[in-house]
Amino acid sequence: MHIDLHPAGTAAALAVLGTEISETIGARVSALNHAVCAAHLVGVIETVPAFASLLVRYDPLLTDYDALCAQLRRLASGLNDEAAAQGRTVEIPVCYGGPYGEDLPFVASHAGLSEEEVIRLHSERPYRIYMLGFLPGFPYLGGLNERLFTPRLQAPRTRSPGGAVGSGGQQAGSCPRESPGGWQLIGRTPLRLFDPDRPLPYAAGDFIRFVPISEREFCALEAKKEGARP
Amino acid sequence: MKILVPGPLTTVQDMGRRAHAAKGYPECGACDKYALALGNLLCGNEEGQAALEMTLSGATVAFEKPALFVLSGAQANATLDDRPVPMHEPVRACAGSTLQIGPFAEGLRGYLCVRGGIAVPPVLGNRSTDLKCHIGGLQGRALRSGDVLPIGPEPSGTTAESLRHAAGILREKPWLLRPRTAHAYLENQVIPLLRAVPGPQQDAFTEEGMRAFFSGLYGVTPDSNRMGIKLSGPSVQTIDGSDILSDGIVEGSVQISANGQPILMLADHQTTGGYAKIATVITPDLSAAAQLRPGQTAAFRAIDVREGVRLCRETAQQLRYIKELTIHA
Incomplete structure (x- = not known):
């Protein structure tokens, strides 16, 4: 597997694997990330996977840029282009429409579909988590059905509720906590995804599958004392 | 320790929340990490223990128990029960005494380190305040008057006398009080030169854009904060826009x-972003950057990563030397 390496200052190297968002490149980033984490390289503090790159942060007292690059190249050369470290699939229950997804009617009419068809297309296949960012636990998902591509809101909301599930342009996503945003919201998950006291249920390289649930199931899950987890 | 007057923005910070990006x-943590480390070492703490970071102007605090503290970072005019307090000097406060830290004479961010450290409960292994996610520090927020902060147990290995001795040596070697940084002189002005490694996306910029960035003077604008310093100066030309795949x-x-102006990311920076990054300021020079006030000017100089x-x-090495001074006095 070929990687281009660039310094990101004196404490990080950026490995670039491509220039576009695609399943193939996402799988390569994920494979390289797993290889780097499993190698426990001296001085490596953490990695930050993104759409087509992997940022590797290091302690300049323990290693340096050249030594790290040599190690990263060696790890990458041991991976072939088809190497796709299989991530886990995490199920996220979603109550669609009504007060839980106020933009569902708009998304449906924009796509020329019924609300039921939008729900079916949205929940039929798993989405790759390319990266987490923007907010803790916020997944950048790929694989949204083209028929559901919907422009972002013209005027962003000042607040979307925690657990909101929606789409912006060609991206699907679920928002771990309350925040402003311009996404079309079509549903909501009762899962409490943002909780610094507990590990996140997913990481970059994993897959998310949205599972439609009824309002009654939503309320039952939300009522769980410790917050529902997948 | 009780906060009587918090100052414009005072938060609990340590070395930052590593390995959760x-x-x-x-990451969060102190913006001037050298100043935090220095203040901590001079009260016998580990370099990275939690302290107060104060912005533009200091806080007024009351000590409820006897404590040993050090002021570092921005130049503070401070008094302990009306007696002046020197910078970079371990000072003993009695129970009931009041430390009043006024507006900073120079620099933007001052640190109040207390022997034992600020012992708020750690979140994700770390005590830094994350103002955006509302976690860490005291209830994930800036300090207010009336807040009471717990102080950790006294560390061993140093004595008040050994710390005072170390502070005395630093008075004779004031260049150890900050990382060795570079400056340019323009007429009567001293301009901090922030050394930066080009990249990772220098290919997104024209040759002229690179030249403008590394030769221009950039002013710190008032909408700078702990997330980043927004700069204003010569526009940096891109080849085909500044949007990249987020990384x-x-x-x-x-x-x-998009407007061609640079933003230098500080401790509270978001973990990923979609604008091309022309260069990365080296870690020692971030201390100088963190002390720049709105209206001040800085310039960038390209430096090789090695x-x-x-x-x-x-x-x-400099900090290790200071640590040894505090132990072997």
Whole structure:
């Protein structure tokens, strides 16, 4: 597997694997990330996977840029282009429409579909988590059905509720906590995804599958004392 | 320790929340990490223990129990029960005494380190306040009057006398009070030169854009904060716009926004971003950057990554030397 390496200052190297968002490149980033984490390289503090790159942060007292690059190249050369470290699939229950997804009617009419068809297309296949960012636990998902591509809101909301599930342009996503945003919201998950006291249920390289649930199931899950987890 | 007057923005900070960026947690921590380390060492703490970071102007605090403290970072005019308090000097406060730290005469961020450290409960292994996610520090927020902060147990290995001795040696070697940084002189002005490793996206910029960035003077604008310093100066030309596929950001990354102006990322930077990064300021020079006030001017100088790593090690060596002074006095 070929990687281009660039310094990101004196404490990080950026490995670039491509220039576009695609399943193939996402799988390569994920494979390289797993290889780097499993190698426990001296001085490596953490990695930050993104759409087509992997940022590797290091302690300049323990290693340096050249030594790290040599190690990263060696790890990458041991991976072939088809190497796709299989991530886990995490199920996220979603109550669609009504007060839980106020933009569902708009998304449906924009796509020329019924609300039921939008729900079916949205929940039929798993989405790759390319990266987490923007907010803790916020997944950048790929694989949204083209028929559901919907422009972002013209005027962003000042607040979307925690657990909101929606789409912006060609991206699907679920928002771990309350925040402003311009996404079309079509549903909501009762899962409490943002909780610094507990590990996140997913990481970059994993897959998310949205599972439609009824309002009654939503309320039952939300009522769980410790917050529902997948 | 009780906060009587918090000052414009006072937060609990340590060395930052490392190894959680892949989940989207900003690193946070002190913006001037050298000043935090120095203040901590001079009260016998570990370099990275939690302290108060104060912005533009200091806080007024009351000590409920006897404590030993050190002021570092921005130049503070401070009094302990009306007696002046020197910078970089371990000072003993009695129970009931009041420390009043006024507006900073020079620099932007001052640190109040207390022997034992600020012992708020750690979140994700770390005590830094994350103002955006509302976690860490005291209830994830800036301090207010009336807040009471717990102080940790006294560390062993140093005595008030050994610390005073170390402070005395630093008075004779004032260059150890900050990382060795570079300056340019323009007429009567001293301009901090922030040394930066080009990239990771220098290919997104024209030759002229690179030249403008590394030769221009940039002013610090008032909408700078702990997330980043927004700069204003010569526009940096891109080849085909500044949008990139979002990727990881580090403290010190310099993004060029759509308007051609640089933003230098500080401790609270978001973990990923979609603007091209022209260069990354080396870690030792982030201390100087963190002390820049709105209206001040700075410039960037390109540096090779190997030289940058050497300077990081030199700075760490300097702190190790100070630590030895505090122990072996």
